[in-house]
Amino acid sequence: MSLVTIGLLYGAATLVALFSGIPIAFALGTVAVAFMVVFMPGAAVGTVAQNVYEEMASITLLTIPLFILKGAAIGKSRAGSDLYAALHAWLHRIPGGLGVAVVVACGLFAAMAGSSAATCSAIGSSGIPAMRQRGYSPGFAAGLVAAGGTLGILLPPSITLILYAVAAEQSLGRIFLAGIGPGLLLTAMFAIYAVLRHRSEYRRAWRVAEAGGRRSAIIADDHFTLRERLYAVPRILPFLILLLGVMFALYGGIATPSETAGLGAVLALALIAAVYGAWHLSDLKPIFESTLGESGMLMLIIGMSLLYSYVMSYLHISQGAAEWIVSLHLSKWLLFTAIALLVVVLGFFLPPVSIILMTAPIILPPLKAAGFNLVWFGVVMSMIMEMGLIHPPVGLNIFVINKIAPDIGLKDIVLGTLPFVFLMTAAIVLLCVFPEIATAIPDWVYQK
Amino acid sequence: MRVPSEFDAAAPADIPSAGLLGGLQGLLNGLNTVLIAASGIAAGAAGLVLTWEVAGRYFFKIPSDWQDELSIFLLVGATFMSAAWIQARRGHVGIDALAHILPPAADRVRRFIADLVSLAFCAFFAWRCWALLIEAWEDGQISGSAWGPPLWIPYGLMTAGMSVLVAQILLQMLAQLAPAERR
Numbered sequence: 001m002s003l004v005t006i007g008l009l010y011g012a013a014t015l016v017a018l019f020s021g022i023p024i025a026f027a028l029g030t031v032a033v034a035f036m037v038v039f040m041p042g043a044a045v046g047t048v049a050q051n052v053y054e055e056m057a058s059i060t061l062l063t064i065p066l067f068i069l070k071g072a073a074i075g076k077s078r079a080g081s082d083l084y085a086a087l088h089a090w091l092h093r094i095p096g097g098l099g100v101a102v103v104v105a106c107g108l109f110a111a112m113a114g115s116s117a118a119t120c121s122a123i124g125s126s127g128i129p130a131m132r133q134r135g136y137s138p139g140f141a142a143g144l145v146a147a148g149g150t151l152g153i154l155l156p157p158s159i160t161l162i163l164y165a166v167a168a169e170q171s172l173g174r175i176f177l178a179g180i181g182p183g184l185l186l187t188a189m190f191a192i193y194a195v196l197r198h199r200s201e202y203r204r205a206w207r208v209a210e211a212g213g214r215r216s217a218i219i220a221d222d223h224f225t226l227r228e229r230l231y232a233v234p235r236i237l238p239f240l241i242l243l244l245g246v247m248f249a250l251y252g253g254i255a256t257p258s259e260t261a262g263l264g265a266v267l268a269l270a271l272i273a274a275v276y277g278a279w280h281l282s283d284l285k286p287i288f289e290s291t292l293g294e295s296g297m298l299m300l301i302i303g304m305s306l307l308y309s310y311v312m313s314y315l316h317i318s319q320g321a322a323e324w325i326v327s328l329h330l331s332k333w334l335l336f337t338a339i340a341l342l343v344v345v346l347g348f349f350l351p352p353v354s355i356i357l358m359t360a361p362i363i364l365p366p367l368k369a370a371g372f373n374l375v376w377f378g379v380v381m382s383m384i385m386e387m388g389l390i391h392p393p394v395g396l397n398i399f400v401i402n403k404i405a406p407d408i409g410l411k412d413i414v415l416g417t418l419p420f421v422f423l424m425t426a427a428i429v430l431l432c433v434f435p436e437i438a439t440a441i442p443d444w445v446y447q448k
Numbered sequence: 449m450r451v452p453s454e455f456d457a458a459a460p461a462d463i464p465s466a467g468l469l470g471g472l473q474g475l476l477n478g479l480n481t482v483l484i485a486a487s488g489i490a491a492g493a494a495g496l497v498l499t500w501e502v503a504g505r506y507f508f509k510i511p512s513d514w515q516d517e518l519s520i521f522l523l524v525g526a527t528f529m530s531a532a533w534i535q536a537r538r539g540h541v542g543i544d545a546l547a548h549i550l551p552p553a554a555d556r557v558r559r560f561i562a563d564l565v566s567l568a569f570c571a572f573f574a575w576r577c578w579a580l581l582i583e584a585w586e587d588g589q590i591s592g593s594a595w596g597p598p599l600w601i602p603y604g605l606m607t608a609g610m611s612v613l614v615a616q617i618l619l620q621m622l623a624q625l626a627p628a629e630r631r
Contacts, residue, residue: 049576053603066491263502265492300531
């Protein structure tokens with residue numbers, strides 16, 4: 001059987017297995033084992049368990065459960081609402097200050113927790129009601145938190161970036177640093193949008209009020225005394241110290257990424273015990289259960305995706321597909337656009353972890369041959385997958401918002417996220433024109 | 449589509465709760481409770497081990513030789529030992545787009561087939577884990593590091609986790625065949 005036929009069969013079998021509803025981990029494992037049985041020597045089939053163990057027994061990959069534990073510890077505490085409340089107290093003089101506070105809180109929280117869903121849920125559960133109480137439209141409030149949550153897969157310690165570093169064999173420290181510039185760019189773009197949208201809703205509400213209609217809460221001014229502002233600081237200070245301390249440990253050469261993950265998890269648990277008194281079994285049980293539920297599911301997907309990629313590589317499917325893409329002699333940016341569209345489409349159906357591990361062996365060699373910086377591409381790929389978190393049909397963050405704010409209709413949420421999809425597309429274009437937004441920080445830290 | 453979101457730990461899905469199957473599920477629930485507690489302790493311990501690695505090296509100049517490997521054992525163990533507990537809550541995510549399109553009867557068949565394939569794969573994988581464990585035990589295999597711990601430890605954790613996972617999927621399938629016993 002020709003390589004092309006085997007490759008097409010592999011792709012078709014994967015689609016059938018995934019769309020039949022078999023859990024992703026088992027679907028990928030089934031396809032890989034079936035092709036091993038038919039096309040590979042018997043000895044390879046015999047060592048399938050060892051193969052998965054050896055792929056998973058990577059200390060870089062195993063930082064993932066610990067980063068999830070750190071995120072769960074912070075996410076299950078009141079840190080999220082304290083964070084945005086403190087920022088609001090300090091930013092309330094800016095028009096749309098509450099929206100800006102929510103965006104900045106999302107960015108900071110994402111950098112501590114490393115997870116989009118956790119960020120949306122932690123900031124949104126108190127941030128959305130607060131914004132609505134102050135007259136923000138439901139779609140705007142929902143869209144802002146959904147988009148803010150996406151910063152979780154871009155800012156370190158993003159799980160998506162960890163997997164990309166493993167799949168692309170790039171330095172994790174470099175990739176983490178490369179996510180910071182684009183993460184800040186998106187935070188700034190979201191915040192500016194929040195100000196502009198607030199102004200527009202404010203003006204509309206003012207016109208209605210002037211015409212004798214309902215007086216929206218958005219017109220009312222917030223006021224915080226200096227005492228209130230100062231009182232907000234001590235609650236969030238420990239978490240900012242955790243964030244900066246972990247970054248310092250990682251980049252100051254004190255700790256490796258895996259040690260940073262362990263240290264971060266332990267410090268986060270210690271902090272919520274100290275600040276919120278969350279050290280009883282009843283406090284810790286939900287934290288560990290949600291960590292194990294999410295990380296167990298993800299790690300099995302990762303283990304089986306690695307087996308899937310191993311089979312694809314053994315049968316020369318990935319190399320053949322990569323060579324075929326190179327042989328098309330597409331122009332540099334046409335190749336990039338085609339690959340970006342592929343990632344967008346895959347993002348309709350698959351979580352980022354599977355997309356990265358399944359496609360990396362095929363798409364990275366042509367990109368490298370075309371002269372793209374793979375660290376830069378990792379960040380761009382993450383941004384594309386982030387968009388998948390806030391647009392249908394998957395839109396994980398949309399569903400998280402729907403769960404925490406069930407009174408906002410799904411249509412309102414989707415319409416509210418649309419402007420952010422455009423903003424993210426604009427940020428990707430900016431990153432293509434100015435790749436330094438991503439590469440400057442790692443180049444500076446690592447001296448090229 | 450079901451997607452990785454906030455994990456709902458309190459919501460076991462379509463597990464048998466009455467009759468013989470319910471009794472067996474009760475036993476498995478007890479085992480899963482023990483395994484999930486052990487997995488939680490393992491994850492916490494891995495965090496502490498890695499924290500000790502940094503502190504030991506930075507403050508006491510103690511070389512790091514066993515900590516990474518021990519953390520790997522703990523976290524691989526936590527991953528596999530929690531697999532059945534996650535399965536009981538249908539927490540292993542998949543694309544269930546067809547569930548919204550197919551009529552209910554056809555969707556039940558689809559779900560059953562999906563479970564059957566999952567069961568076949570997990571049973572095959574568990575069998576290969578057993579073979580790996582027995583070989584590591586009989587040959588006295590140790591890891592290639594300077595610390596050199598026996599490999600039956602992580603292989604044993606993988607094997608135990610996969611075996612319980614197979615039992616969990618099987619019970620959920622049998623519950624579908626005997627709907628009267630489901631609730």
